[in-house]
Amino acid sequence: MDYLNLGRSGLRVSRACLGTMNFGTEHGLAAGDEAEARRIIDAFVEEGGTFIDTADLYHRGETEEIVGRALRGRREGIVLATKGAMPVGAEGRGLSRRHLTRALDASLRRLGTDYVDLYQCHQWDPYTPIEETMATLDGFVRAGKVRYLGCSNFTATQIVESQWAAARVGGTPFVSVQPQYSLLQRVIEAEIQPACERHGLGMIVYGALGGGVLAGRYRRGQAPHPDSRMGRLLGTTMPGGNxxxxxxxxxxxxxxxxxxxxxAAGLGAAPAEIALAWVAARPGVTSIVLGPRTAGHLHQSLAAFDRTLPEHALARLDEISHVDTGPLDGSFFHLVPRR
Structure with a gap:
């Protein structure tokens, strides 16, 4: 396992990040029982993984409780990240001082720890001044409840506004952003990736397998297996699942x-391994969130971090997934006809 600094911080994280959204029972999307979640965490740590990501939203807090129990006795060896902003029961929502203060304290209680290494804003809040949010987050750092700050699902403009706001209030800036990124979803290359480079944020990317599409689990004209992620989503009551x-x-x-x-066949590898290796090779990617449902799935995904793709494979993958994001240098001269 390789390790990199997260953005311009001194926090070193493993290139593989264990995502925990499958750990829980809400909506029937669970990885299984808590024993399986523990096996996945044990296997991840045994393979050298140090970075675990969760959120208060996942299964209405149940996921944080599962992770907290699994990390008892080995908390100091783990870079633990969680997120706040979304609704959890009657706790409200948003990035206001009132909500974030309550949300962080509830997360710490469920995780059974007195601090988290990385606390992330789960989504932008258009109703709260960003200065209030960044000042509140800085207070968490000064109180010792949080070591570093990040965001998830922010646009490039929102990332920049947040960094400027932190400077205005004399607070702590973000060191990371968590965006969706895969061969299927490359829009972050247009603005988010350059913004992260300019402002010193590491990218912790999720969705690298496109919900299993890039693992070869779904075929054109064939209904998803009922026990697959897509099959469960299509049959769930989870808002927006279908x-x-x-x-x-x-x-x-x-x-x-x-x-x-x-x-993948030409390289003698599984499609999922190649899809993950492609993401790992992209500029600005610090860590990739894996979302295994079993320990076996985890081991298959970790194989990608030992693979370096040849140039011809990288070129072909770039070609088949290319999207026209426009000029990345901010220039408008591409609009002027060439003479």
Whole structure:
């Protein structure tokens, strides 16, 4: 396992980050019982993983409780990250001082710890001044409840506004952002990745397997298996579940998955391994969030971090997944006809 500094901070994290959204029972999307979650965490640590990511939203706090119990006796060896902002029961929502203060204290209680290494804003709050948010987060750092700060699902503009606001209030800036990134979803290359580079944020990317599409689990014209993630989402009552699944099972995405299978076959590897290795090779990516449902799935994913893709494979993957994001240098001269 390799380790990198997160952004311009001194916090070193493993290139693989264990995502825990599957640990719990709400909506029937659980990885299984708590014993399986413990096996996954044990296997991750045994393979050299140090970075675990969770959120108060996941299964209405149950996930944090599971993670907290699994880390008893070995907390100091783990870089533990969680998120706040979303609704959890009657605790409200948003990035206000009132909500974040209550949310962090509740997360610490569920995790069974007195601090988290990385506390992340789960989404932007248009109703709270960003200066209030950044001042509140700085207070958490000064109180010793949080070591570093990050955000998730922010746009490039929101990232920049947050960093400027931290400077204005004399507070602590973000060191990371957690965006979605995969062969299916490359829009962050247009603005988010350059903003992170400019402002010194590491990228902790999620969704690298496109909900399983890039693992070769779904085929055109075939209904998802009922026990697969897509099958469960299409049959769940989780808000937005059907819409999210349908947005992934598009003709474009399935075309990319078909071509990925061919590239992987030429390299003698599984499609998921190649998809993850491609993301790991992209500029600015510090760590990749893995979301295994079993310890076996985890081991398959970790193999990607030992693989260096040849140039011809990288070029082919870039070609099949390319999206026109426009000029990345901020120039408008591409609009002027060439003479």
């Amino acid at each position: 819409r999210w699944a349908e947005s992934l099972l598009t003709d474009r995405n399935l075309d990319i998955a078909d071509e990925l299978v061919k590239v």
